[in-house]
Amino acid sequence: MNDVDQRMTRGTASLRRGLVLRVLMPRAAVLLGWLALAHWIRLPVPLVIVLIAADGVFLLWQARTFLHSADAHIQSTGAMAPVWGGYLLLLFAGLGGLALWWDAFLIARAEEQPAYAEQQRQEREALYSLSVSGDGRVLTFDGEITFGLTQRLRQLAADHPGIVQAELSGPGGLIAEARGAAQLIRRQGWDTRANGLCASACTLMFAAGQKRTLAPEGQLGFHSYTLLFTSALPQVDLKTEQEKDRAFLLEQGVEAEFTDRIFAVAHTGLWLPSRAELQDGGVLRK
Numbered sequence: 001m002n003d004v005d006q007r008m009t010r011g012t013a014s015l016r017r018g019l020v021l022r023v024l025m026p027r028a029a030v031l032l033g034w035l036a037l038a039h040w041i042r043l044p045v046p047l048v049i050v051l052i053a054a055d056g057v058f059l060l061w062q063a064r065t066f067l068h069s070a071d072a073h074i075q076s077t078g079a080m081a082p083v084w085g086g087y088l089l090l091l092f093a094g095l096g097g098l099a100l101w102w103d104a105f106l107i108a109r110a111e112e113q114p115a116y117a118e119q120q121r122q123e124r125e126a127l128y129s130l131s132v133s134g135d136g137r138v139l140t141f142d143g144e145i146t147f148g149l150t151q152r153l154r155q156l157a158a159d160h161p162g163i164v165q166a167e168l169s170g171p172g173g174l175i176a177e178a179r180g181a182a183q184l185i186r187r188q189g190w191d192t193r194a195n196g197l198c199a200s201a202c203t204l205m206f207a208a209g210q211k212r213t214l215a216p217e218g219q220l221g222f223h224s225y226t227l228l229f230t231s232a233l234p235q236v237d238l239k240t241e242q243e244k245d246r247a248f249l250l251e252q253g254v255e256a257e258f259t260d261r262i263f264a265v266a267h268t269g270l271w272l273p274s275r276a277e278l279q280d281g282g283v284l285r286k
Helices: 003-040 045-077 081-125 149-159 175-188 201-207 238-251 256-264 275-280
Strands: 128-132 138-145 165-173 191-199 212-214 219-221
Touching: 003 045, 003 081, 045 081, 128 149, 138 149, 138 175, 138 191, 138 201, 149 175, 165 175, 165 201, 175 201, 175 238, 191 201, 201 219, 201 238, 238 256
Parallel strands: 138 165, 165 191, 191 212, 191 219
Antiparallel strands: 128 138
C-alpha cells in the first residue's frame, strides 16, 4: 500500500471515528435523555425551553466539529461519499431532536395547564361556601357569586336529587353566573330562603325559587347594575342587561312597580326593603 492509499485509509478512519465519537454516540445519549425527561420527569416549561436552547447549541457544535473533520477528510482523500453520509446522519439527528424538543414542550405545557386551572378553580371556590345538609334536602350557599358556581350547583343537583330548598346569603357577584344559577334553581323547582343578607346578584337566585321566604335574620338588598371595570367592553349595555333580569323577575311574579324601584337605586347604594314591602312586591311567596 502506497502513501496515498495509507493517507486515504487514515482519513476515512478518522472521519468515521469523529462521526461516531463526537456526533452519533453523544447525540444518541442526548436523545435518550430527552425521552426520559419528556415521559418520566415533570419539568416546568421555562426549564424545558432552557434545555432545548442548550441542546440546540450542542447540536450546532457537533455539526461544526463534523464539518472540520469533513474538510480535513476531503483535503486528504478527495472522497465525498462518507462526507455526504455524515451530513445525512446529522440531518436525521436534527430532525429527531426537533421532534423530541416539541414533544417535551407539549408535555410540560400540558402538565402546567391542569395545575393552573386547578389553582384558579380553588381560588374562585374560596370566595363562597356551598354545602348540602345531611338529609340531602337543603343546599346552602354563602359568599360571592363567581365563575363556576352554576356548574357546581348542577353537579350537586345531580348528586343529591332530594334537594328541595336553597338557602342563600352573600353580597352578590357576577350577574351572568347568577342567571345560570337562577335558571337551574327554577328548573329544579327548589324553594329559596335568605338566611342572612342576600344582596345584588344573589337576589336573582332568590327570585328563582318556587317558594321564597326569609329566615328571622334574612334580608334582601337591591341596586342597579354596574360594570366591574371602568374600561369594560363598550358593547355591554347596562340598561339592556337590567331589562333581561327585570323580565325574569316579572315571570317569577314580582310586581312591575317593585322592579322599577330596584333599578332606580344607584349601584353604589343598597335598598333593603321591609318584609311587608317584599310581600306586597311579590318577592316573597309561600
